[in-house]
Amino acid sequence: MTDEPRDHLNLLAPRSMRPKFDYLHREVEDLAGTRMSRRAALGLGGLALLAAACGGSTNAGGGGNNGAASQPADALKGKPLEDQLVIYNWSQYDDPSTYKKFEQLPDEAKAGLKIHETYYSSNDELLAKLHAGGTGYDIVVPSQNAVGELIEEGGLMKLDFNLIPNIKNVDPKFLKASYDQTGEYHVIKDFGITMFFWQNTVVKPSTEPKTMKDFYDLLNANVSKGRTNVLDGAEEVVPLASMALGFSANTEDQGELDETKKFLLSIRKGVTTISSFGYINDASAGKIILSQGWNGDVRRILKARQKQGDITAVIPTEKSEVWADNWCVPATAPHPVAAHAWINWLLEPTTAVTEMNYHNYPIPIPAALDQMPASFKNDPMFNVPASYTDNYEYILNPNPQLVNARTKIYQEFKAA
Amino acid sequence: MAIAEEPGPAAATVAAKPVKRGRSFAPRYPAWLTLPSLLYYAIFFLGPMAILAVFSVSIQSGFGSVTYTFDTGQFAQVNDSLYITVFERTLLMAAMGSLLTIAVGYPLAYWMARYLTTYKMLALLLIIVPFWTSFLIRTYALKIILDPHGYLAKDFGINILYTKYAVGVGLVYNYLPLFILPVFASLERMDWTLIEAATDLGARPFTAFKDITLRLTLPGVVTGGLLVFIPMCGEYIIPDILGGGKYEFVGNIIGDTFGSAQNWPFGSALAIALMGALSVFVVIYIMFATREEQFGA
Numbered sequence: 001m002t003d004e005p006r007d008h009l010n011l012l013a014p015r016s017m018r019p020k021f022d023y024l025h026r027e028v029e030d031l032a033g034t035r036m037s038r039r040a041a042l043g044l045g046g047l048a049l050l051a052a053a054c055g056g057s058t059n060a061g062g063g064g065n066n067g068a069a070s071q072p073a074d075a076l077k078g079k080p081l082e083d084q085l086v087i088y089n090w091s092q093y094d095d096p097s098t099y100k101k102f103e104q105l106p107d108e109a110k111a112g113l114k115i116h117e118t119y120y121s122s123n124d125e126l127l128a129k130l131h132a133g134g135t136g137y138d139i140v141v142p143s144q145n146a147v148g149e150l151i152e153e154g155g156l157m158k159l160d161f162n163l164i165p166n167i168k169n170v171d172p173k174f175l176k177a178s179y180d181q182t183g184e185y186h187v188i189k190d191f192g193i194t195m196f197f198w199q200n201t202v203v204k205p206s207t208e209p210k211t212m213k214d215f216y217d218l219l220n221a222n223v224s225k226g227r228t229n230v231l232d233g234a235e236e237v238v239p240l241a242s243m244a245l246g247f248s249a250n251t252e253d254q255g256e257l258d259e260t261k262k263f264l265l266s267i268r269k270g271v272t273t274i275s276s277f278g279y280i281n282d283a284s285a286g287k288i289i290l291s292q293g294w295n296g297d298v299r300r301i302l303k304a305r306q307k308q309g310d311i312t313a314v315i316p317t318e319k320s321e322v323w324a325d326n327w328c329v330p331a332t333a334p335h336p337v338a339a340h341a342w343i344n345w346l347l348e349p350t351t352a353v354t355e356m357n358y359h360n361y362p363i364p365i366p367a368a369l370d371q372m373p374a375s376f377k378n379d380p381m382f383n384v385p386a387s388y389t390d391n392y393e394y395i396l397n398p399n400p401q402l403v404n405a406r407t408k409i410y411q412e413f414k415a416a
Numbered sequence: 417m418a419i420a421e422e423p424g425p426a427a428a429t430v431a432a433k434p435v436k437r438g439r440s441f442a443p444r445y446p447a448w449l450t451l452p453s454l455l456y457y458a459i460f461f462l463g464p465m466a467i468l469a470v471f472s473v474s475i476q477s478g479f480g481s482v483t484y485t486f487d488t489g490q491f492a493q494v495n496d497s498l499y500i501t502v503f504e505r506t507l508l509m510a511a512m513g514s515l516l517t518i519a520v521g522y523p524l525a526y527w528m529a530r531y532l533t534t535y536k537m538l539a540l541l542l543i544i545v546p547f548w549t550s551f552l553i554r555t556y557a558l559k560i561i562l563d564p565h566g567y568l569a570k571d572f573g574i575n576i577l578y579t580k581y582a583v584g585v586g587l588v589y590n591y592l593p594l595f596i597l598p599v600f601a602s603l604e605r606m607d608w609t610l611i612e613a614a615t616d617l618g619a620r621p622f623t624a625f626k627d628i629t630l631r632l633t634l635p636g637v638v639t640g641g642l643l644v645f646i647p648m649c650g651e652y653i654i655p656d657i658l659g660g661g662k663y664e665f666v667g668n669i670i671g672d673t674f675g676s677a678q679n680w681p682f683g684s685a686l687a688i689a690l691m692g693a694l695s696v697f698v699v700i701y702i703m704f705a706t707r708e709e710q711f712g713a
Contacts, residue, residue: 122675124675124676124678127479127480127678128480128678131479131480131481131678149479153478153479153481226564227564227578232661233676234672234676234677235676268662271662272578272660273578273660273661273662274660274661274662275660275661287563287564287565397479400476400478400479400677400678400679403479403676403677403678403679404476404677404679404682406677407672407673407676407677407679408498410672410676411498411502411664411669411672412498414661414662414663414664414668415498415501415502415505415664415669
């Protein structure tokens with residue numbers, strides 16, 4: 001062992017690798033034009049590989065096209081359809097056949113269009129990605145509060161509705177919204193509401209709960225009987241409580257925020273968990289006795305507990321939350337014509353029917369809703385009557401100050 | 417101690433080797449060979465730290481955007497009863513968790529090192545194997561055991577899911593292997609004849625344990641203890657899952673500040689404040705780590 005030459009390779013590699021390393025050694029020596037020890041040569045080779053890897057990834061990352069930031073609304077007139085479409089979306093949010101059929105449409109097939117899709121799991125993730133300079137996306141699917149934020153920052157492209165003729169299919173009430181008052185930057189994808197439910201074998205309210213305030217009032221009395229739950233997130237907990245007290249969801253009034261905080265702390269001991277993740281499974285297994293929930297989720301819970309029939313669900317009268325996910329095109333989109341074509345395709349009534357059957361949330365296209373099976377069409381939890389939603393509000397992020405104040409109240413609620 | 421006096425076997429053989437190319441000393445690697453590691457460290461460790469430091473003295477100018485300046489206002493905001501409470505709670509829970517981990521882990525490591533021979537490696541493997549499973553899955557598995565409809569709650573009356581006690585159980589369970597391994601290593605290297613000598617000289621078993629075993633393995637215990645204490649302080653998932661989202665650690669507060677509030681400067685200030693609080697313990701760690709070398713344990 002001690003007699004071996006010093007320069008011998010002591011690598012954890014099989015002996016058969018020796019000729020390959022020797023070859024690498026010679027190559028590096030040739031390139032360097034001078035003799036060097038094997039270790040130095042391999043080290044240099046390693047560095048070269050590293051540099052090559054870095055260089056490669058830089059190129060890949062810099063491939064995004066920095067398109068014009070603000071274009072006039074008809075800038076796309078007469079431009080040809082691109083051969084790519086890059087979608088950044090929530091996972092499992094659209095039917096696989098929707099993609100396939102789009103690529104097979106006559107114009108798209110002629111252009112050889114291919115869809116690339118990546119996923120995020122929260123609006124925070126989407127915003128963080130776009131704030132960090134993420135470009136290269138043609139379609140993003142932000143919820144209402146993120147749309148408002150992105151418009152304010154100039155992050156979205158004004159849509160050219162000449163390229164989206166199917167916009168005529170959309171219920172006119174959903175074309176403009178409080179988060180995009182001119183309706184130039186978004187097309188609604190689907191919407192939902194926040195409601196509540198309880199296990200009627202365990203929770204026995206003395207009077208019939210109707211409003212979100214009634215839900216909160218049940219918490220303290222029932223928490224000893226099992227797990228109670230409220231949906232999590234500062235942008236959910238605080239505005240929902242504000243609305244239950246009759247204030248606006250997006251109130252910035254310090255007095256109203258203080259009162260909301262006081263109210264939340266008063267019901268805090270009635271809350272077992274603060275969670276939006278996994279409550280469908282837990283409630284379906286009968287482990288939650290009283291909780292808030294989004295309508296699509298509550299439908300699934302009701303279906304899962306059909307045999308036991310022990311869930312009572314209520315769509316609140318008075319104020320509650322209505323939310324919407326939206327099709328938007330980032331200002332930097334490299335393939336804007338394809339993006340418009342995609343939105344137009346999704347507004348086709350037949351596409352909307354497929355989509356609704358897949359994700360279970362309503363798309364406000366009357367011609368499509370008419371074609372839905374009765375189990376959907378006549379279920380108020382799917383096709384929520386306007387008599388309810390007329391009182392509901394979108395939760396928005398009007399400015400960082402309000403969001404910071406909400407977060408602080410939320411943290412105090414959780415830490416109490 | 418004996419090891420420290422004689423030169424390592426590797427050093428001896430290297431020195432005896434014939435030297436090529438007229439150099440008069442053992443192989444000297446060119447310093448630049450460390451460059452890849454240094455680069456990696458600089459880009460992926462020091463880089464983010466520097467960004468954090470810069471953000472913490474900036475001010476929020478919009479959602480997820482900052483104006484670079486030098487403003488210590490963020491740190492003044494940290495000094496708020498809410499955050500102080502959460503800091504105290506985090507440090508206290510991590511300290512309790514570490515002590516419990518020591519109480520559970522030390523006897524186990526002792527038993528393995530002293531009394532197991534044939535099955536020693538198997539026992540070690542059984543400690544490590546759960547570590548191969550995802551952290552998240554292990555924590556969800558605990559939820560099943562602690563479930564109010566489970567055996568523990570129904571038959572033993574231990575119904576602690578969604579309380580701080582469940583968080584404590586989760587901390588101990590998830591970090592136990594990190595403690596057992598260093599303590600097992602120092603117990604393995606214990607010279608048990610010292611105990612025989614002590615008993616021969618009339619020491620009672622407990623005295624022998626306290627004065628010899630514990631003293632010699634103390635550096636290992638401290639290393640293991642801090643190895644679990646520090647990540648416990650940064651814990652985020654366990655309080656969220658087992659505490660039902662209403663038992664906040666500093667990690668959860670920082671997460672909310674970065675995530676839903678998109679307030680990077682304040683989130684950075686909170687993170688740096690946590691690092692400051694932890695540095696005290698790291699200093700203790702370094703002190704004991706250097707002492708460990710002296711003991712050779």
